[in-house]
Amino acid sequence: MISVERTDAAWLLDLRDPGPRGALAQRELRELIVRALHRGLARRPEASALIEDLAQESMLRILAKLDSFRDESRFST
Numbered sequence: 370m371i372s373v374e375r376t377d378a379a380w381l382l383d384l385r386d387p388g389p390r391g392a393l394a395q396r397e398l399r400e401l402i403v404r405a406l407h408r409g410l411a412r413r414p415e416a417s418a419l420i421e422d423l424a425q426e427s428m429l430r431i432l433a434k435l436d437s438f439r440d441e442s443r444f445s446t
Contacts, residue, residue, distance in 0.1 A: 377440055384435055395428065401445055402427050
């Protein structure tokens, strides 16, 4: 469960951290992604597998593009 609401700057700082703080931020970001996917896909029969695939793909893309975040919207959206 996510302990505190992070600012966009805090998300970026935490996700870039190579230590425990970064690992925690990654777990919490994945939790946000999975929750959002559950809300949108819960009624589909193949939802569980699809949610896991989409969450993994989202995490990989987000982490690969941290340096290009332009702060034009909230990071967590």
